[in-house]
Amino acid sequence: MSDSTTRVERPRAPGAGERVADWADGRLGIHGLGRKYLRKVFPDHWSFLLGEVCLYTFVVLILTGVYLTLFFHPSMNEVEYHGSYVPLNGVRMSEAYSSTLDISFDVRGGLLIRQIHHWAALIFVAAMFVHMMRHFFTGSFRKPRELNWLFGWLLMFLALFEGLLGYSLPDDLLSGAGMRLIEGMTLSVPVVGTYLSFFLFGGEFPGDDIVARFYSIHVLLLPGIMAVLVVTHLILVFYHKHTQFPGPGKTERNVVGQPFFPVYVAKAGGFFFLVFGVLAVIAAVASINPVWVYGPYRPDQVSTGAQPDWYLGFAEGLVRVMPGWEIVFAGHTLNLGILVPFLAFPLWLVLIGVYPFVEAWITGDRREHHLLDRPRNRPVRTALGVAWLTGFLVAMAAGGNDLWATHFHLSVNAITWCARIALFAGPVLAFIVTKRVCLGLQRRDRDKVLHGRETGVIKRLPHGAYVEVHEPLPQAEVYHLTQHEEPVALDPVPDTDEHGVRRRVRSALRLRVALSRWMYGEGAHVPKVRPEELESGRTRH
Numbered sequence: 087m088s089d090s091t092t093r094v095e096r097p098r099a100p101g102a103g104e105r106v107a108d109w110a111d112g113r114l115g116i117h118g119l120g121r122k123y124l125r126k127v128f129p130d131h132w133s134f135l136l137g138e139v140c141l142y143t144f145v146v147l148i149l150t151g152v153y154l155t156l157f158f159h160p161s162m163n164e165v166e167y168h169g170s171y172v173p174l175n176g177v178r179m180s181e182a183y184s185s186t187l188d189i190s191f192d193v194r195g196g197l198l199i200r201q202i203h204h205w206a207a208l209i210f211v212a213a214m215f216v217h218m219m220r221h222f223f224t225g226s227f228r229k230p231r232e233l234n235w236l237f238g239w240l241l242m243f244l245a246l247f248e249g250l251l252g253y254s255l256p257d258d259l260l261s262g263a264g265m266r267l268i269e270g271m272t273l274s275v276p277v278v279g280t281y282l283s284f285f286l287f288g289g290e291f292p293g294d295d296i297v298a299r300f301y302s303i304h305v306l307l308l309p310g311i312m313a314v315l316v317v318t319h320l321i322l323v324f325y326h327k328h329t330q331f332p333g334p335g336k337t338e339r340n341v342v343g344q345p346f347f348p349v350y351v352a353k354a355g356g357f358f359f360l361v362f363g364v365l366a367v368i369a370a371v372a373s374i375n376p377v378w379v380y381g382p383y384r385p386d387q388v389s390t391g392a393q394p395d396w397y398l399g400f401a402e403g404l405v406r407v408m409p410g411w412e413i414v415f416a417g418h419t420l421n422l423g424i425l426v427p428f429l430a431f432p433l434w435l436v437l438i439g440v441y442p443f444v445e446a447w448i449t450g451d452r453r454e455h456h457l458l459d460r461p462r463n464r465p466v467r468t469a470l471g472v473a474w475l476t477g478f479l480v481a482m483a484a485g486g487n488d489l490w491a492t493h494f495h496l497s498v499n500a501i502t503w504c505a506r507i508a509l510f511a512g513p514v515l516a517f518i519v520t521k522r523v524c525l526g527l528q529r530r531d532r533d534k535v536l537h538g539r540e541t542g543v544i545k546r547l548p549h550g551a552y553v554e555v556h557e558p559l560p561q562a563e564v565y566h567l568t569q570h571e572e573p574v575a576l577d578p579v580p581d582t583d584e585h586g587v588r589r590r591v592r593s594a595l596r597l598r599v600a601l602s603r604w605m606y607g608e609g610a611h612v613p614k615v616r617p618e619e620l621e622s623g624r625t626r627h
Contacts, residue, residue, distance in 0.1 A: 157193050162296070177382065218242060229451070273421075336457065404481050465524035474513070477513045539559060
């Protein structure tokens with residue numbers, strides 16, 4: 087009989103990675119945070135990629151901007167150019183313009199990085215614009231996401247000025263025309279306009295400090311603020327569960343989708359490189375802002391067809407359609423041709439920025455909303471959004487009135503007058519048409535739920551009439567078309583109380599009731615199919 091020995095296994099020593107993880111977890115608590123947030127569920131829909139395009143182009147802008155700062159000289163000191171671009175050799179120019187030429191022709195990969203940076207800026211603003219409108223039309227700005235909407239709107243607002251500053255840094259003839267417009271708008275400010283202009287430009291236009299000042303704001307101040315807003319925006323997206331489009335199994339209390347790790351992280355990483363790759367291809371094959379063609383800026387010259395980047399075409403258009411009116415008030419000359427567009431540009435953006443708070447005030451709805459609206463089910467809101475877009479696009483088109491005239495051999499005065507009329511009539515017409523389209527789509531949905539989908543099969547009835555056979559909708563589609571809420575308009579406030587005594591009703595309350603009935607009252611929506619109507623229709627068929 088052999089003796090048996092008992093082997094006691096010694097505990098395995100933790101590896102280096104495990105020791106580092108334990109050390110970090112003991113000081114930062116990352117294990118608990120990771121367990122809570124790495125498995126957070128995100129819904130899967132193509133429109134959510136718009137926000138990712140914004141984020142990834144912002145990252146590309148930071149990376150390429152850092153590279154460009156290594157070679158750019160933000161100075162307006164005059165130098166004589168001697169570089170690779172022979173047509174400008176011997177020409178006196180600012181150090182800013184000279185260094186931009188060096189980046190384009192002498193720095194390895196400089197032109198490609200410059201063009202990636204510029205294209206990324208254009209796509210960044212475009213993606214934010216479309217992303218914001220997606221949130222607007224689907225109603226994702228409602229509680230608890232009002233602050234996140236405000237942060238996103240502020241990001242877009244800052245991006246417009248960030249792009250303007252970056253566009254002005256090369257100090258070429260085209261960007262100088264943009265700076266001249268900035269000077270004109272600054273001078274149009276009553277009383278303090280001249281002081282602001284001298285402070286901004288460091289003396290008589292164009293001054294000696296504007297590029298250096300714009301450079302500091304462009305690479306330090308605004309990017310820092312925007313980075314804080316981006317991080318805050320993302321934190322709030324994590325904190326509030328992600329919105330989702332309605333459907334079977336989706337409620338206000340759950341999220342149906344894929345976990346953040348590893349599925350969403352893998353998809354997001356691949357999408358980042360896809361965005362970066364597309365930007366690189368566009369920058370490699372499509373030239374943008376060829377500053378060597380324009381030449382250095384001189385205050386007495388302007389290039390033909392000078393246009394800003396697309397996102398500032400709106401402001402340019404407002405200036406071009408505004409008549410050159412001047413009035414004298416309290417001893418001061420007010421240049422309304424510049425002052426009115428200067429005030430209208432931010433006001434038009436403020437209208438869309440404050441809308442969520444206006445709608446919440448009108449409805450009095452204090453509930454949390456995590457399911458998105460179909461735009462057709464909110465006809466007035468959708469029509470307002472399209473009207474806002476129409477005004478924006480009309481003004482942007484008006485910003486190129488000279489190009490429309492030269493390319494299509496038209497009168498620039500006729501184009502300007504058409505733009506003036508369209509700027510007021512266009513949004514009204516767009517509102518009416520969009521509202522009617524939404525109501526028509528609601529009626530079509532109602533008809534589909536009650537009668538089913540058209541099959542294209544024609545059947546002859548016993549008495550000789552011909553009808554088309556309809557196929558009942560699947561239960562999931564019926565739910566999709568009927569799950570939405572129908573906001574109820576506020577009741578009119580009676581002039582007298584229950585005792586017949588005339589009551590004093592505040593004007594704000596009367597306005598709120600009137601707006602509520604305009605947005606949700608009779609004629610503002612088509613009643614959805616009720617369960618009893620659906621059952622009755624099935625019984626008849």
